[in-house]
Amino acid sequence: MPVERFGPYVVLEQLASGGMGRILLARSPGGRTVAVKTLLADSADDRRRFRREVRLAQRVRGIYTADVVAADPDAALPWMATEYIPAPSLRDLVERWGVLETGSLHWVAAGIAEALLSIHTAGLVHRDVKPSNVLLPVDGPRVIDFGISHGNDVTRTQTALGTVLYASPEQARAEPPDAASDVFSLGATLFHLAVGRAPYRDGGAGSALEQLVRTAGGDLDLAGLPAELEPLVLPCLELDPSARPTPEQVLVHCQQWLARRPDARGGEDWLPPDWVRAIERHRAQRMRTVLEAERRAKPDDVTRPVQPPQPTSRLTAPAPGSDRAGRRRRVLLAGGGAAVFLAVATLMVLRPWTAEAGKPDGPVRILPVESKSPGMCPTDSPSGRFWQSDDRQICVVTSDDGEDLTVERFTAVRAYPDTDPGMSGWAVDVTFQETDRAAFTKLTALVAGRTGPHDELAFVTDSGRLLTAPRIMEKITGSTVKIAYRLKENEARFLAKALGAPS
Incomplete structure (x- = not known):
């Protein structure tokens, strides 16, 4: 090269x-x-x-x-x-494993709609939303490729850009596209996920010029769309841009539908098993490619000794690779009399500690996140900044600007059946000592509102273990914090024990 x-x-x-x-x-x-x-x-x-x-x-x-x-x-x-992002595209998944059912499609649609919200909030129009431009990790879709995007402050050209099969009629007519054009492309992408083809007549057959004419004229063929998906997909495909929903409205519709399964938390629950296995295989293959490429890039590196494994323990918590392990979780922080939402990026406590009540067997450090990446941390990474999840799926680098908190002991740690309105399953909360609470409040104020992943705080141990990396939405002032909810009993007890709850 x-x-x-x-x-x-x-x-x-x-x-x-x-x-x-x-x-x-x-x-x-x-x-x-x-x-x-x-x-x-x-x-x-x-x-x-x-x-x-x-x-x-x-x-x-x-x-x-x-x-x-x-x-x-x-x-x-x-x-x-x-x-x-080591993940396959929606196009690849449909071609290999078939179309999605209603629940799965609503979950994917919610993620794409949220991506469009980010894009439009930045003053941009993507203009090329299509199945091949949406990657699908298990934790949610990623919209990529801004090659033909335009901003509100950029001179617009009267050129029909984008893949015609998923473009809006106004794009094909070389009219200036706006956010509604992206919504049409979202609808066309969802139609592809549900039916296996583009929504235009003949599904893209014929010459590019023929398809351009069909698209410009709004010559749709919506046969095969399941009736239960019509309220989601058809409004997005309205020929009149002003009649289409906004991404916010699409997201609200999806959230109402997803609320029917309050215990479901991500791709492992919403996607078909074949899709989940294909996504995980793709990720594993990509990470093997990364490791092999790194070895080729550093052929003269001296082989380093590997730390011996910890003694094997019999666990009641889920094992790596199980249905619940390593899942992205939402958690609710209760503090200062107000409920504050915080999204946990990764929870990777896979080995219990022997501990006194409220005291882990080693200090828990809380530090601002600088960056994170999938897979293993580099073998030559400096200690004190790189932290590895126990299942080796996430590596986090923390900031070295001196802003951190070391917790030697929590005042209390408990796991309990959650009785809050609208909740189900088990929850876990911790109570900070007063001096730690003030420091934790200061940390949350520092990172709240930053762009990801700089809005996350990593909970780590000095052995290099990453326990969790929650996103902080706003400053937290209370001393008792509910850090997880809607867990199974064994998951909640496992997390609580890791933080120092009595056995």
Whole structure:
């Protein structure tokens, strides 16, 4: 490969190549894996478009999009590094494993709608929402590729862009697209997930010109759409842009439907088993590719000794890879008389501690998150900043700016059946000592409202273990904090014991 480094990123492998550029797998100095997009063509117009793509993509932040981590559009070979998402696209999953049923489709639709909210809030229109531009990890879809997006502050051209099979009629007519055009493409993508083809007559058969004419005229063929999905999909496919719902309205509709299964928490519960297995296989294969590429990139590295495993314990908690292990959880923080919502990014406590009541067998540190990536932390990563989940699926790097809290003992830790209105299952809460509570409040005020993952606090131990990395939505002032809910009894007892509850 002629270019081995882009800025600080060392290239490991090529992932894809097209007419305009390439996608490369690369590694940061700290060991984070990223996807680097480069520009192959080198005309002034190509550079201008790439520079614009970088500028627009940097404006979008959201849990259901891929964040830009660095870029240099003015380099000799322009490049942009984004979060690496080792997941298959919706197009690949439908082609291999078939269409989705109603519940699964509502869950996917909610994630895409939330991504569009992030995009539109940034003042952008994506203009190319389609099955191949939505990746699907188990924790929720990611909308990618802002190559033809435009912003409200960018001069608009009267050019029909986007994949015609999923474009809105106004796009095909070269009219200026807006947020409603993205909603139409969302509806077309959902139709594909439900039926297995695009919503236009003949499903894309014929020449590109024929399909452009069909799209421009709104020549839809909606046969095969299940009746229970019509209230979700058909409004998005209205030919009149003003009649289409907003992403917020799509999200509200999906949330009302998903509320029928209050115990379901993510892809493991909502997606078909074949899809879940395919997603996990894809992720595992991609991470093996990363490790193999890293070995090739560092062939002369000295082999390092591996720490011996901890003694085996008989657990009642779920094992790695089970239906509930490593699942993204929502938690409710109760403090200062007000309920504050906080989303847990990962909960990876897989080995119980022997502990006195309220006291873990080692200090629990709470630190602001600087970055995170899937898979193993680098073997040569410095201690004190890199933290590994017990199932080896998440590596978190924490900030070294001195802002942290070390908890030697909680005043109380308990697991209990949750009786709060609208709740079910078991919950866990902890009570901070007063001095720790003040420090925790200060930390939550520091990170609340930041863009992800900088709005997360990592709960870690000095052995390098990552316990959890919750997102902080707002400053928390109470001393007693409900950190998890809607758990099974064994999950709740397991987490509580790890934090120091009596056996």
